[in-house]
Amino acid sequence: MSEQNLNSLALGTLRQVHHIAFNVKDMKASKHFYGKILGLHELTGEEIPKTLLQLVAEGKVANFVTPDGTVIDLFWEPDLLPPNPDPKQAFTRANHLAFDIDPELFEQAVEVLKCNEVKIDHGPVTRPTGRGIYFYDPDGFLLEIRCDPIET
Structure with a gap:
């Protein structure tokens, strides 16, 4: 096994984008935008990651997924400047x-x-x-x- 370069990850170590998180001021407008206008699938029910179930139930997070599996998380920040x-x-x-x-x-x-x-x-x-x-x-x-x- 060769010595690993500790200044960077080896090429191919990062496999794909896992998720992208956006802070949003108006959750309703953002859910409409990503779900209805852009046509992305909103995760619901058992599709929601277990770690986010409570936040989704409280209306603080919404999750959308692209056809290639990239998840877009919307985090409600009502005081967002x-x-x-x-x-x-x-x-x-x-x-x-x-x-x-x-x-x-x-x-x-x-x-x-x-x-x-x-x-x-x-x-x-x-x-x-x-x-x-x-x-x-x-x-x-x-x-x-x-x-x-x-x-x-």
């Missing part, structure tokens, strides 16, 4: 969360955002890596829906 009124002022601890989508469904996603009057930061943009649109959740956190280029 509003984001900087300048939408170009990025959060200091995060940049954005990107959701992948089938290229054939990208335009539909853009229309869903527009129909729900979701605040768009910029886009849609087209790059060699694909297309993307950047928008804000109810608490001002920057999100992206992106897709790979359409194969021709």
Whole structure:
């Protein structure tokens, strides 16, 4: 066995994103946004992790899951300060969360955002890596829906 480098984890040690946690001021608005507008599945009943059952029952946490299994935890923080009124002022601890989508469904996603009057930061943009649109959740956190280029 070779000596482990104690300055970093070995490549491949971290397997995948386990969960992403957001503080939210308005749980109802955030649950509507992630569940109804973005179409993510909300964990209920036996799907809720046992460690979060009490917090979910008290309305302090909600859990959503993406089709690839990434869990998004929403933590209710009723005293959460509003984001900087300048939408170009990025959060200091995060940049954005990107959701992948089938290229054939990208335009539909853009229309869903527009129909729900979701605040768009910029886009849609087209790059060699694909297309993307950047928008804000109810608490001002920057999100992206992106897709790979359409194969021709």
